[in-house]
Amino acid sequence: MxxxxxxxxxxxxxxxxxxxxxxxxxxxxTGPQPPLRFFTPAEEATARALLDQLLDHPDVPLLPAIDARLAELETDGWHYADMPMDDEAWRRSLHALDEEADGPFAALSEVQQRALIGRVQELTGEHWHGMPAKHVWSLWTRYACTAYYSHPTAWNEIGFGxxxxxxxxxxxxxxxxxxxxxxxxxxxx
Known part of the structure; x- marks a missing residue:
């Protein structure tokens, strides 16, 4: 460390x-997190694995924060015109990860997970499962970063008072x- x-x-x-x-x-x-309300158990497993890859196993509970936002339809106040609303885009993109994995994305090795996520990131200007890949990438990273940097652990890391x-x-x-x-x-x- x-x-x-x-x-x-x-x-x-x-x-x-x-x-x-x-x-x-x-x-x-910082305390115990409430039960998830938006993600199904299968989506939860996929989302946890995705978030672990995006932020390299963060010490912050990202998924409960994202789940709460989506359950309450608490978005950034906008979405890309060529994308579904955020809640639907999250569901579709998680199902697409499982589809590309030929089973649960969470069951793949970390190397395989990184490779699959990397392919989505590299598809600039192309569609991935009916959605613009760059906008899927933006959705994932916006929500992950917002959840991460809203937590006091991240504040300590960056010296935010x-x-x-x-x-x-x-x-x-x-x-x-x-x-x-x-x-x-x-x-x-």
């Missing part, structure tokens, strides 16, 4: 400066740290 970029930083130590509602939302992301409300930020310039922030161990002095 590599040395942390912001050693000793824990964004949750800043929770005392957030309002009650913000704290409840952020802390809930958490919500600005109600405390705010004082030092808004380049190379300026708040008094409570930790220096980047990988930057030059």
């Amino acid at each position: 590599p040395e942390p970029r912001f050693p000793g930083f824990d964004v949750l130590s800043q929770a005392r400066y957030w309002d009650r509602e913000t704290t409840a939302v952020v802390v809930a992301r 958490g919500p600005a409300h109600p405390r705010g930020y004082l030092r808004l310039g380049t190379d300026q740290r708040e008094p409570w922030e930790v220096a980047d161990a990988h930057s030059s002095p």
Whole structure:
């Protein structure tokens, strides 16, 4: 395991400066996750394997966050005109992965999974199972990255101090740290 970029930083130590509602939302992301409501068990297995490949086995529970968004139809507020709505696009793309795997995508080796996902990524300008491959790739990565970077574990990794409300930020310039922030161990002095 590599040395942390912001050693000793824990964004949750800043929770005392957030309002009650913000704290409840952020802390809930670190606790037990609710049962899935959108994905079927087969889709869950495929989606977990896909997300593990996209973000190299992240320490953040991505699938529950994505599942909750899709169950609530909480999208980015837009979708590509040549794609189905996000919930349908997720279902179709997961079924397509299983179809290409000639069985459960999750049952493939990690090398095989990476190769299959890589083929989708490389199909720029082409369709994959009736959808533009580049837009399928965008769907997967948008949701994966949104889920990842909404979690305090990822915030610690990037040195993000958490919500600005109600405390705010004082030092808004380049190379300026708040008094409570930790220096980047990988930057030059």
